[in-house]
Amino acid sequence: MKPPRASPSSPALTLERIAWLVAALLVIILPHALRQPPWVITVFLALAGWRILGFTGRLPLPDAQHPPLALLKQALGLLIFVVVYLGNDRTLGRDAGVSLLIMLLGLKVLEMQRVREYYLVAMLGYFLVITHFFYSQTLLLACYLLGGVMLLTASLIGFQDARRALPALGRLSLASRLMANALPLMVLMFFLFPRAAGPLWSLPKDAHAGLSGLSEEMSPGLISQLGLNDNPAFRVEFKGPAPAPSELYWRGPVLARSNGQTWSRGVTGDLAPPPIQGHGARYEYTITLEPHNQRWLFVLEQPSALPAGSRLTRDLRVLVPNPVVQRLRYTAQSYLRSVVTDFNPREIAEALELPRGFHPRAIELARQWRGQSQAPIDVVRRALEYFRSEPFYYTLTPPLLQGDSVDEFLFDTRRGFCEHYAAAFTILMRAAGIPARVVTGYQGGEYNAIGGYLIVRQRDAHAWSEVWLGDRGWVRVDPTAAVAPNRIERGIDQVLPEPILDMPFELHNVAVRQVLKQFHDVWDTVNNRWNQWVLGYNARRQTELMSQFGFEPNLGNLALTFVIATSALAFCTALWLLRRQTRPDPARAAYDRFCAKLARRGVRRARHEGPQDYARRAAVARPRQAGSILRISDLYMQARYAGDQRALRNLQQAVRSFRA
């Protein structure tokens, strides 16, 4: 019986409301300032500022009253498109899309006049929140954006609050309460919303451009670039005790060819894997790998059981079919001591190749050693001794090598990072007739006692060598260990010039450092949990969860169920709302038919007109029907207002036979 409520007149765009909206948008846009060219944000600020100044009357607005300005606005919109298109190398990918969204949102703020547009801008603001996750999905950003969503919601509340009954704080608290109410739904959607196995839609190709890490090539300076990069490469949880830090060689790309300057993958590396005989302790561990947009996985040397879906190559790399663009969690097993003695002539031949016309002095030196030594192992020892006794330095900032990189390093500068030592050592070995290759990856890692895992960062990137020693097979030799044993035994932090925590003041106090380290560990643990349980909740984990509840793990099923459930819910809600509005009172329904008949004759009942007043007016307007009009109205009033239920049937009959 409840009629649709009379609605109060719609809210107006006031300065305060616009300012709230702009403030909320600014908060949401702000993190994009780190990634977008500065002029994008500037354009947004200028347009929003124009709107606010225009509202206070200090600037003319580009509306219908100022046609030239309105034209300027249109031109500005076009210009933005053109500049973004050209500024992003003529591709409309992720970056260009976000730039466009931000600047055009500014234009919309400038021109919004109607209530509908206010809502549109607010909704676009919510959409803008999502765009951040194309770039980063950290916990910190999520929390920050939650604040942005709260502000935006509060500005919508302020817009609805016609009497301005709520102060600013009240709006914020109501917004947070609304969000808290939505939390169960959010959690439900998080777990149940169908997840595709890959990315739901493919991101434009620039999406993964910024991923740093090891590449498949090595030239002097490439790894030392990573030396100051604090980003995690992966995190490792050992099942059982972890090996000593000096044993933690995380194997990545193996480089067998050199062109004199740059090392790259050899052709024999991709052949079928050799048999591996492992002995000693076997370690099982789970790695959470940060996306690096490459096909290889890092495992502890040497792998004995591979992660699901991966394969091993001849040079003992672990490959997956597609580049890792999402955080990946996998379990593997390794023996620290293992022997690979499978002889392959092509592989050995490749491991002896020297770039033609390079490194004459190094080759000369190596030939000398070879002549003075009995066995290959002696040459290896000789070389390591050379690094140890001559004034070689391990440094993150080696001098630039301009000529022959190996010769210059070995005989002139003698300052280098791991890649210099690995490259020089490998060349020396090859020149001495010992098959050798460069292995890159990470070495060591930092133990996080709070989370109970090892975190390996980009600055742990490392390069070492492998030599073929006949019956002993491939043997790892790390020339860096000869120069800077601390690097291997105690981690990269011991040899880097300054600690990772870049402090504005000197921190000599050990206790403060301890606390900072503790804090650092806690923070990384929280992040790791976030990565594993929130971001790592992928299609596979979802399927597992579903099957635990006896649900058929099938994406199609899930999607179908979801669609059906949502539609059913929406349908029921709509039905309930509709029923509430038009639950028909029979007397009222009959009277409405009567009014409709009269309205067709031009006697329309005003919404606020009572039945008695209307009857009198209609009787005067249609004097011939005056009798039946008065009688029907009387019956209606009896039925509806006097509680006379007998009148209803008479009323229905009278209305049926009524001809206006």
Place this chain on the structure above:
Amino acid sequence: MPGPLQSVKTVHPDDRAAFEAVVAAAARVIVGKDHELKLSLACLLVRGHLLIEDLPGVGKTTLAHVLARTLGLSFQRIQFTSDLLPADVVGVSVYEKDTGHFSFHPGPLFAQLILADEVNRATPRTQSALLEAMQEHQVTVDGKSHALPQPFFVVATQNPFHQIGTFPLPESHLDRFLMRIELGYPDNRAERVLLKGRDRRELLESVHPVIGPKRLMELQQRAEEVHVSDALIDYLQDLLDFSRRAPAFAAGLSPRAGIGLRRTAQAWALLSGRMHVLPEDVQVVLTPVVGHRLRGSDRESTPAAVAEQLLRAVPVP
């Protein structure tokens, strides 16, 4: 036909006759103000107090007086001035030498119909004393409560224009009055009758009581029995709801205003010869009942305009 059959109540012929007689008798003195007369009667029927706001000389006092006479109620007129004290209105305790006790000498408030003339001239203290009596139907002097006679009505008048040296009733006090009406100038025909006729004072003398206090209380009882359907409650609720939500009004209607509106509509229906309330009844009494409680967002609009705005905005369900 579902549900139990319910017979429709009609107004008892005696009651109908009583109203007609009262209105007819009063109309002899108050010429051309039948509508206002009927509104005042409706106000008394639901035990409400009446505020008349108008220029001097349009018959505010006469209206109160004639009501008292036709209804057979004892009448007291209190002229409010700025030096009037609460005790002047309520009464005082006086020490009696003979008995050695204090005895209460009731003030002019102890009558069934009080005319509080120019109530806004009195100080807030005196106004409060009156308003407390209106609310409680009793007065307290020296810690002793004295019940006021039954029935008890206050008809207060105030002059809206000469505001110098006055204490306008605050909103909380205005809310105590069920109705606020204006009388306005008489129309042409009424003016003519007034000019040609006898002196109103003399006429007043000739008016005889049509009914007594006891009968009036019976009729008050009857007004409460007037049927209010769910559909009408919906309408009342929509009106209240709209007044609270719409930005056109600075403050919404209180629940007390809502109840007052319902009761007055019941009385109006009874006076109109019906034992059920129609939306029109609500619409007729809307302006007098809510006009002084509702303020538009712009302070300019008159009570009538604000009430009209409310009436037009809310559809009859």
